[in-house]
Amino acid sequence: MRDDPDAYELRTTMTRAGGSLIDAVEGIGKTDGLVALVPDSDWPGSREEWFLYRFVSVVAGEDTAIADAVARRAATVCAEKILASPATAEAIERGEPGWRLPDGLFCEIYQLFFADYVAEFVHAVIAEKVKLVVPALVLADPSGQIADWVADQITAVLPMPCAEKNEHPDDPRSIVELARDMLQDAVVTALGLPRVDT
16 A cells, blocks of 8 residues: 555544544534634524534644645535534524434444546546546446446445444444444445455
8 A cells, every 4th residue: 555655544544533523423512622603703604604614624624735725625425415404403593512423423424525536536646547548438427327327336335334333232332433433444434445354
């Protein structure tokens, strides 16, 4: 992996963004959390826009590499999914202190993040290489169904903290703690890399 700078950068960025995703979700609603529900006093937009801005900033950062841009896109998709939840939208509107993302929604976001990240990376990078090497394939897949298929395959095999908790209900770790412990496995699975047992 270290011999391929692009692959190493992708893995590093995905691992960092995945960890930041967990931190962001864990901090939603906390007064000292990374994603407070109440905007700064000088924020000119709505609370929903504030949430979207903060969530994406925390998860993806401000770097400009392709892998970072893909992380921003995946984080935006996740934030929009969170905002689509009526309970979440209501908590954000009220600026409810101590509100916590439900475990089921967290697992949806976790899964969505990795699937969307890799699918968008396929769209943004691999598709460009395919256009150069095999131009006819672009005509066969003009709507990007190959990338969508890749995302579906990732979703099917991604290790999920909710599934782990269901299989081991006596595990004292929370869903968020499980997600943090499973992060490396999620990254290597999403990227189709072999696991390295330590």
